[in-house]
Structures are given as structure tokens and as C-alpha cells.
Amino acid sequence: MKTFDVIGYPINLGCDKDGNELTPSILRRDGCYTSAKHHVNDLGDLPCTPRAAIIEEKFASHPKIKYLKPILTASRPLAERVMHSIAQQHIPLCVGGDHVMAFGSIAGVGLTKGADNFAVIYIDAHGDFNTEITSGTGNMHGMHLSYLMGYGEADIANFWGVSPLLKPQNIYFLGARALDPGEIEMAAKLNMYIRSSEQLNASDPAEVIVDILSDIKRKGIDHIHLSFDVDVIDPEYAPGTGVPEKKGIPPALAYTLIRLCMQSDLVKSVDIVELNANLDQGRITERAMQQVLKIILE
Numbered sequence: 001m002k003t004f005d006v007i008g009y010p011i012n013l014g015c016d017k018d019g020n021e022l023t024p025s026i027l028r029r030d031g032c033y034t035s036a037k038h039h040v041n042d043l044g045d046l047p048c049t050p051r052a053a054i055i056e057e058k059f060a061s062h063p064k065i066k067y068l069k070p071i072l073t074a075s076r077p078l079a080e081r082v083m084h085s086i087a088q089q090h091i092p093l094c095v096g097g098d099h100v101m102a103f104g105s106i107a108g109v110g111l112t113k114g115a116d117n118f119a120v121i122y123i124d125a126h127g128d129f130n131t132e133i134t135s136g137t138g139n140m141h142g143m144h145l146s147y148l149m150g151y152g153e154a155d156i157a158n159f160w161g162v163s164p165l166l167k168p169q170n171i172y173f174l175g176a177r178a179l180d181p182g183e184i185e186m187a188a189k190l191n192m193y194i195r196s197s198e199q200l201n202a203s204d205p206a207e208v209i210v211d212i213l214s215d216i217k218r219k220g221i222d223h224i225h226l227s228f229d230v231d232v233i234d235p236e237y238a239p240g241t242g243v244p245e246k247k248g249i250p251p252a253l254a255y256t257l258i259r260l261c262m263q264s265d266l267v268k269s270v271d272i273v274e275l276n277a278n279l280d281q282g283r284i285t286e287r288a289m290q291q292v293l294k295i296i297l298e
């Protein structure tokens with residue numbers, strides 16, 4: 001029996017779009033945080049300033065990163081809550097919000113474990129390792145992994161007092177299909193593990209996950225942080241997300257990947273992000289997220 005701590009994090013500052021902030025309460029209302037098999041503590045939502053309240057602050061704290069200071073401010077209590085959950089041997093289940101949430105959640109894992117002692121399985125259409133130099137949008141939800149890895153502007157990379165908090169060789173990207181030129185360059189330079197949606201659609205998911213898990217175990221790592229962005233799913237089945245990308249994976253494949261990860265018993269912290277109810281159609285993306293939570297908690 002596992003104990004999950006649900007940490008709602010209704011942030012929408014990383015994507016500069018409204019809608020993600022609704023997700024924690026929607027999923028709570030849908031009854032997603034119940035499990036027949038595991039303990040689930042719903043710790044409620046952490047405070048996140050809504051974008052609509054501070055639009056005039058967009059570039060006030062950084063010329064190239066929107067809402068940088070409010071994002072940094074909001075990330076600290078999340079990291080602390082994640083650290084607290086892990087210290088109690090609970091599994092923090094962080095519910096965004098947009099993916100900038102991971103700047104705090106992964107930092108919490110890194111500060112607890114140390115960069116060499118955990119892996120991230122990052123299921124997402126995007127790479128999220130732009131920097132303030134390579135980002136085309138200034139949206140921080142596409143940059144946080146760079147800072148966690150110690151790249152980009154030093155002040156941000158050093159925000160947590162320890163850098164790097166995450167090793168590029170310990171991240172496994174699944175479903176990426178929209179890397180920006182700066183990310184492609186960095187991925188090649190750092191020899192990062194990336195399996196695109198096209199590659200996944202042509203592979204046996206069990207083989208993919210077995211290979212990743214054996215690599216992780218070979219490194220002596222016993223903590224996997226699973227970070228799931230619903231935009232990995234093809235927009236035909238999951239339109240309710242801020243930055244949809246064509247040629248994704250079908251929902252069933254996303255569920256299988258998550259189930260295989262969870263069955264390893266190495267997943268000890270989780271993000272689920274980027275459901276935007278304002279952009280959803282017939283609540284189909286919401287239902288996909290319900291299914292994802294069901295699999296995580298089964």
C-alpha cells in the first residue's frame with residue numbers, strides 16, 4: 001500500500017494563458033482522488049497568483065521571461081511540500097496547473113535526493129529545456145528543465161542554492177515531437193534520451209519502459225519522478241491543452257506507458273499538468289486526465 005499526497009497547484013503563469021488554474025478543482029470535483037488500493041491524502045491547493053491579476057507584471061521581473069518573479073515565489077512552497085511528502089515516504093502527486101509546476105516539484109525531489117539519485121520520466125510533446133535565450137515565447141513552462149540542469153541564466157539556475165538539481169542523463173523524454181532549435185542542439189550536445197511520438201507509435205511500449213527501467217536500475221537509482229503532460233496525447237483525443245502538437249500518441253498508449261512506470265514501484269513523485277478546461281471539447285481531455293489519475297492510483 002502506497003500513500004499519495006495530492007498537492008493542487010493551480011498555476012497558469014508559465015504558459016501565459018488562462019484555463020490551467022481550473023484543473024485541481026475540476027479533478028477534485030470529478031472524484032479523481034479516491035483509490036481502492038492506496039491511501040490518498042488531499043492536501044488541497046497551494047496559493048498561486050492568477051495571471052489575470054498581474055498581467056501588468058508580465059516582464060517586470062525579467063525582460064525575456066514572463067512572470068519570472070511570481071513563478072519563483074510560488075515554486076518554493078511547492079518544493080517544500082514535495083520534500084515533506086518524500087520525507088514521510090509518501091508519494092507527492094502534484095496536480096497543475098501548467099508545466100512550470102515542475103520547476104518546484106522536481107526541485108523538491110532534487111533537494112531531497114541529490115541530482116545523481118533520481119530519474120525523471122518526462123512524458124510530453126515538448127522538451128521544456130529552452131533557456132531565456134532560445135525560447136521563442138518567453139513562457140517559462142518551456143524552460144524550467146534547463147535551469148534545474150544548471151543551464152541558462154545563473155541567477156535562475158542557482159535559485160535553489162544547489163545546482164544542478166537534475167542530471168540530463170537521468171531524464172527520459174517520451175513522446176516529444178516539438179523541440180525548438182536550441183533544444184535540439186542541447187539534446188545532441190548532452191546526448192539526452194528522447195523517444196519521439198513517432199518512435200513510440202512504432203514501438204512495443206513494454207520494451208521501451210523495460211529498457212528505461214533497466215538503465216535507471218543500472219545507475220543504482222531508486223526514485224523516479226513521473227512528469228505527465230496531457231499534450232503528449234494527440235490533439236484529436238486531447239484538445240484541451242495550451243500548446244497542442246499534431247502527430248501525438250493515442251490515449252491508450254499514454255495509459256500503458258504510465259501503468260508500466262507505476263508497476264515498477266520506483267515512481268515516488270508525480271506531476272500531471274497542462275489540462276486547460278477552457279480549450280477542451282466535450283470534456284474529452286478532462287476524461288483523459290481522469291483516466292491517468294485512475295491508473296496512477298490503481
Ligand SMILES: [Mn+2]
Nearest residue numbers: 124126229231
Ligand atoms: Mn508540453
